[in-house]
Amino acid sequence: MTTNQGTMELIENNTALELIEKINTKTAKIGVIGLGYVGLPLAVEKAKVGYQVIGFDIQQKKVEMVNSGINYIGDVIDGDLKKVVESGKLKASSDYDEIRELDIVTICVPTPIDKNKQPDLTYVKNSTKEIAKRLHTGMLIVLESTTYPGTTEEVLKPILEDTGLKCGQDFFLAYSPERVDPGNKRYNTKNTPKVVGGVTKFCTKVAAALYRNVLEGEVFEVSSPKVAEMEKIYENVFRHVNIALANEMALLCRRMGIDVWEVIEAAKTKPYGFMPFYPGPGIGGHCIPVDPYYLLWKAREYDFHTRFIELAGEINEYMPKYTVERAAEILNEASRPLKNAKILILGVAYKKDIDDMRESPVLKIIEELEKVGADVKYNDPYIPEFTHKGKHYRSIKITEELLKDADLVIIATDHSTYDPNFILEHSKLILDTRNAMKNLSHPKIHKL
Numbered sequence: 139m140t141t142n143q144g145t146m147e148l149i150e151n152n153t154a155l156e157l158i159e160k161i162n163t164k165t166a167k168i169g170v171i172g173l174g175y176v177g178l179p180l181a182v183e184k185a186k187v188g189y190q191v192i193g194f195d196i197q198q199k200k201v202e203m204v205n206s207g208i209n210y211i212g213d214v215i216d217g218d219l220k221k222v223v224e225s226g227k228l229k230a231s232s233d234y235d236e237i238r239e240l241d242i243v244t245i246c247v248p249t250p251i252d253k254n255k256q257p258d259l260t261y262v263k264n265s266t267k268e269i270a271k272r273l274h275t276g277m278l279i280v281l282e283s284t285t286y287p288g289t290t291e292e293v294l295k296p297i298l299e300d301t302g303l304k305c306g307q308d309f310f311l312a313y314s315p316e317r318v319d320p321g322n323k324r325y326n327t328k329n330t331p332k333v334v335g336g337v338t339k340f341c342t343k344v345a346a347a348l349y350r351n352v353l354e355g356e357v358f359e360v361s362s363p364k365v366a367e368m369e370k371i372y373e374n375v376f377r378h379v380n381i382a383l384a385n386e387m388a389l390l391c392r393r394m395g396i397d398v399w400e401v402i403e404a405a406k407t408k409p410y411g412f413m414p415f416y417p418g419p420g421i422g423g424h425c426i427p428v429d430p431y432y433l434l435w436k437a438r439e440y441d442f443h444t445r446f447i448e449l450a451g452e453i454n455e456y457m458p459k460y461t462v463e464r465a466a467e468i469l470n471e472a473s474r475p476l477k478n479a480k481i482l483i484l485g486v487a488y489k490k491d492i493d494d495m496r497e498s499p500v501l502k503i504i505e506e507l508e509k510v511g512a513d514v515k516y517n518d519p520y521i522p523e524f525t526h527k528g529k530h531y532r533s534i535k536i537t538e539e540l541l542k543d544a545d546l547v548i549i550a551t552d553h554s555t556y557d558p559n560f561i562l563e564h565s566k567l568i569l570d571t572r573n574a575m576k577n578l579s580h581p582k583i584h585k586l
Contacts, residue, residue: 153276153308154340157241161347164188166241168348171265173200173230175424175494176282176316177246178211178219179327184352185222192240193230204230212492213318213326237272242280242348245269246316248424249283255431257286259293266297273301278310278344281363284370284429286436289313290363291337306338312345313363315370320423321492331355335366374429375447380415381426382450385457388417388586397585399573417586419550419571420457420499422488427454427497458502461586465507465546465569468584472567474545477511482544484536484561485551486518490572493520500550501526515540519555541565549574 160166166189170181173195185191195201203210207220222228237243247261262283269279279298281290290313295305305311314334319325332349334357336342342359349357360366384402391398398417406414421427430447437444466476488498495501500516504526507514515534523532534540536556541547541564549556552572561568562575568583575583 151307151340154310154344157276157278157310157344158347160241161344161351164351166348167239168192169194169237169240169243170246171195171243171268172246172248172261172283173197173204174246174248175211175213175320176318177244178204179213179318180244180246180282180316181228182214182218182222183327185225185228186218187352189227189352191222191228192236193228194232194234194236195230196232198232201230201232204228212320212494213322234268235272237269238274241276242278243269244280244282246282249285249428249432251428251431255434257432257435259285259289262289263293263297266294270297270301273298273303273309275303275308278312278341278348280312280314280345280348282314282316284315284374284425284432285367286432287364287367287371288436289367295337306336306340310336310338310341310344311363312336312341313366314345314349315366315373317373320494321489327353329354332357333360333366333369334358335360335363337363368433371429371433374425375433375450377415378421378426378430378454379446379450380413381418381421382453384415384417385453389460392586399576399585416573418457418499419461419503419586421454422496422498422500423494424496457586458499459506461499461503461548461550461569461571462506462510464584464586465548466510468567468569469546472545476507478513479545480513480543481507481515482534482540482547483514483516484518484547484549484556485553486516486521486524486531487551487553490552491520491554495521495524503548503550504531515544518551519553536560538564 168184168189169192170177171194173193181191181193193204207223209216209219245265247265249262250258252258281294295311299305303309312334314332317330332353332355334342334346334349336345346357346359388398402414405412430451434444434447469476469479486498486500487493487495504514516531517533517536546567546569547565548569550571552574558575558578562578562580570583571586
């Protein structure tokens with residue numbers, strides 16, 4: 139469809155045209171529900187280009203921090219947040235009644251899985267119900283939270299249309315998946331391409347207009363929310379299964395006496411047909427450990443068994459346990475049982491140089507080590523303390539004495555601040571799960 143064709147079709151819907159005019163002139167008032175890793179960066183970017191933005195969160199501490207210009211998300215520049223707050227372009231609130239004054243609301247809330255690995259849409263449903271209570275003609279609602287294909291039309295749309303307003307005519311509804319990679323120095327909220335799929339063509343055009351006025355990355359329109367929802371799941375399943383392949387290769391290479399990291403580096407020399415993925419102690423972050431299970435759950439509705447994805451899940455979920463098995467094996471070779479052994483974990487964040495420990499496999503490793511009676515301490519320069527299953531942990535400064543006292547040092551996250559030479563010099567035994575010591579060779583260095 140050409141731009142002129144799209145504009146001509148929109149003439150059929152004055153409500154859509156009026157909202158697009160507000161978007162283009164930056165007079166539209168925007169709300170962002172959920173001020174976490176996705177919501178806060180998005181709220182800041184919208185405020186930076188001139189929109190009046192209100193961020194909503196049920197955690198009062200986050201509301202107070204934002205209104206004080208205090209940043210708590212690594213991908214947000216401190217000065218940017220402070221500037222948009224002080225200019226009055228961004229404020230935070232826990233009062234959903236303020237939605238009545240808004241033209242656009244974006245939902246950026248968590249979509250976890252429960253203990254049975256079933257989708258938990260509680261936050262999405264509650265947010266949608268709060269919007270529905272204040273829904274008015276001419277509003278755009280966009281869901282950004284990762285979910286299963288069909289959520290926007292099967293869950294959000296009925297709640298919103300229970301008000302008597304009609305989607306695509308009175309209000310507009312779309313899905314545009316978040317693409318956030320914490321710690322990525324090249325791609326951020328501002329410059330990452332965006333996918334948008336609306337319930338109707340008007341919904342798509344209005345939502346696309348919003349993102350084109352906020353972001354620098356390309357905005358790619360798809361035919362429906364289901365396509366956009368599946369696209370997001372596919373992105374993460376792609377990574378999920380390829381990481382599983384790398385992990386399985388690591389297990390096999392270990393038995394064969396081959397360095398899997400050297401294999402991957404050699405394979406990377408091929409300029410086509412290969413994309414490197416790396417093994418590790420498990421998968422972490424909000425997306426990869428969670429999103430595939432949303433698709434597995436939905437696939438059952440169509441009597442479809444996603445065998446490939448389930449197998450990848452089994453392999454990736456085994457890696458924390460395998461890490462503990464390797465730790466026991468290394469200690470046994472040194473005539474030291476794992477029980478009562480002093481274990482120092484370096485890094486609990488799920489990947490390097492970030493303060494994000496959501497679904498970190500290191501938590502499971504610590505659990506398993508303590509279950510067999512090991513004495514576990516940890517260091518992470520980005521995570522000074524945390525509580526897991528009721529137990530509080532505090533990061534310990536890396537010193538010569540700390541390293542020498544540990545029976546085994548496990549490098550679980552390869553933070554750039556870690557000095558491989560210092561660790562090697564003062565440690566008795568090392569289990570390097572991330573190839574952080576790739577440039578060093580010594581009998582006390584062990585890999586997965």
